[in-house]
Amino acid sequence: MADFDLFVIGAGSGGVRAARVASSYGARVAIAEEHKVGGTCVIRGCVPKKLLVYGAHFAEDLDDAAMFGWDVPEKRFDWAVLRDNVLSEVGRLEGAYTETLTNHDVTIFKERATLIGSNSVRLASGKTITAEKILIATGARPLMPELPGIEHAISSNETFHLEKLPKRIIIAGGGYIANEFAGIFHQFGSHVTLVNRTDVLLRGYDQQVVDRLIQISIRKGIEFKFHATIEAIEKRNDGSLHVRMTGCDDIHTDQILFAVGRQPNTEGLGCDAAGVDVGEKGEIKVDADNRTNVPSIFAVGDVTNRVQLTPVAIREGQAFADTFFGKKPHQVDYDCIPSAVFSHPPLAGVGMTEGQARNRLGTVKTFTSDFRPMKNVLAGRNERSLYKLVLDGETDRVVGVHMIGPDAPEIMQAAAIAVKARLKKSDFDATVALHPTMSEELVLMR
Ligand code: NDP
Numbered sequence: 001m002a003d004f005d006l007f008v009i010g011a012g013s014g015g016v017r018a019a020r021v022a023s024s025y026g027a028r029v030a031i032a033e034e035h036k037v038g039g040t041c042v043i044r045g046c047v048p049k050k051l052l053v054y055g056a057h058f059a060e061d062l063d064d065a066a067m068f069g070w071d072v073p074e075k076r077f078d079w080a081v082l083r084d085n086v087l088s089e090v091g092r093l094e095g096a097y098t099e100t101l102t103n104h105d106v107t108i109f110k111e112r113a114t115l116i117g118s119n120s121v122r123l124a125s126g127k128t129i130t131a132e133k134i135l136i137a138t139g140a141r142p143l144m145p146e147l148p149g150i151e152h153a154i155s156s157n158e159t160f161h162l163e164k165l166p167k168r169i170i171i172a173g174g175g176y177i178a179n180e181f182a183g184i185f186h187q188f189g190s191h192v193t194l195v196n197r198t199d200v201l202l203r204g205y206d207q208q209v210v211d212r213l214i215q216i217s218i219r220k221g222i223e224f225k226f227h228a229t230i231e232a233i234e235k236r237n238d239g240s241l242h243v244r245m246t247g248c249d250d251i252h253t254d255q256i257l258f259a260v261g262r263q264p265n266t267e268g269l270g271c272d273a274a275g276v277d278v279g280e281k282g283e284i285k286v287d288a289d290n291r292t293n294v295p296s297i298f299a300v301g302d303v304t305n306r307v308q309l310t311p312v313a314i315r316e317g318q319a320f321a322d323t324f325f326g327k328k329p330h331q332v333d334y335d336c337i338p339s340a341v342f343s344h345p346p347l348a349g350v351g352m353t354e355g356q357a358r359n360r361l362g363t364v365k366t367f368t369s370d371f372r373p374m375k376n377v378l379a380g381r382n383e384r385s386l387y388k389l390v391l392d393g394e395t396d397r398v399v400g401v402h403m404i405g406p407d408a409p410e411i412m413q414a415a416a417i418a419v420k421a422r423l424k425k426s427d428f429d430a431t432v433a434l435h436p437t438m439s440e441e442l443v444l445m446r
Helices: 013-024 039-044 046-068 079-103 176-187 207-220 310-325 354-360 374-379 408-420 425-430 439-443
Strands: 004-009 029-032 107-109 113-117 120-123 128-136 140-142 168-172 191-196 223-226 229-235 241-246 251-253 255-258 262-264 297-299 339-341 347-351 364-371 385-392 398-404
Touching: 004 013, 004 113, 013 029, 013 039, 013 079, 013 128, 013 310, 039 046, 039 079, 046 079, 046 176, 046 374, 079 107, 113 128, 128 310, 168 176, 168 251, 176 191, 176 207, 176 339, 207 223, 207 347, 207 354, 207 385, 207 398, 241 255, 339 408, 347 408, 354 364, 354 385, 354 398, 385 425, 385 439, 398 408, 408 439, 425 439
Parallel strands: 004 029, 004 128, 029 107, 128 297, 168 191, 168 255, 191 223
Antiparallel strands: 113 120, 120 128, 140 262, 229 241, 241 251, 339 347, 347 398, 364 385, 385 398
């Protein structure tokens, strides 16, 4: 008999969910984690990032407060206070996640585990453990390009621990992390230069909405270098960095953050030893039931490089546990996953962009609302929101909703239900507006 029914490698969002649910069905479960229980999202991703986004927003809120009658005599930001508060909240959450596992009788090994066979793993301490099933949930890590001086650059992992805020920062990349941290550092007072290899930011989002973000970001003072690449980084005696560029002049800066994607954590995991197939990017290849080519080994979350989002990893972990330990087989539905970028202002989307709809459907209709939120008007902040509905021209079904503006991600979650439920524009029109809100624009587009 194997030591455990299930051995999970990696205690992030997907691994923790699978372990806890499998255990609740009566399975004997163990989990190994070499860093901290909680994984990327809780320890060095979504959660601390969102707290920084909240912190950053005060910069504008305090400016805007004057028009609402508040006298804020002096605005001063102390990075160390926010950083330490965020890290202590992360510590609290790590404790809560650990407690959830122990309350569900999951055995935790706080060390690295590697595969040594189809039903066995070896812990860093040397112990060998056998299991009926093994779940790989090791996540992904920031991709750092190989270039001279890369050791002087940081990834998103280090941003949460910075000793002090840089006066100037270069952010390489044009995706989620680059745009979120561009907003965060800018609000904290750093001069931000975003360097991107093309002129397309946030590929996959509706381009009209992305263009609005670029427009607002430029007006705020964020600098963009498109069609530009970092060639080398040289550290000067005063600690500053000289960055050799192609596509634009060299740049002198204090910090460089690379946000050019994330790569699956499969290096040294023992996939060879266990005979598990790995793809070109190092991702674990799985079928719709999260099963690898080895029948006893499964994988969920970022390590599979399908959709790198926490709620998706959680659903995959849940589906795996329900299917193989709860006798409730089901597969994750990847259609209409809402997503958001917590930039300043944030943007969000669900379903097809206008471009995707034009490629996939015969005829397409769009409705947009381009407006200045009431709060911005009184504050004298010249920042406009943009909401967009994409319709199948044949059926008038709303196949996509895209928006940029305050609280867009909060609004999008509800709008995503309508898109997922395949509602039509007439259903939106039939819904009475909730006044005065920004989201009422969704039912007022004519
Ligand atoms: P993204 O995939 O979002 O963006 C990567 C960016 O880097 C793109 O602009 C890409 O350009 C560019 N790029 C890729 N390779 C290179 C290279 N070799 N040299 C220069 N530029 C390059 O990655 P992130 O690192 O921002 O985030 C990783 C993932 O984490 C996201 O895909 C997302 O799934 C998740 N995430 C989600 C968040 C959220 O839900 N709010 C927040 C943060 C992360 P191009 O478009 O041309 O390929």
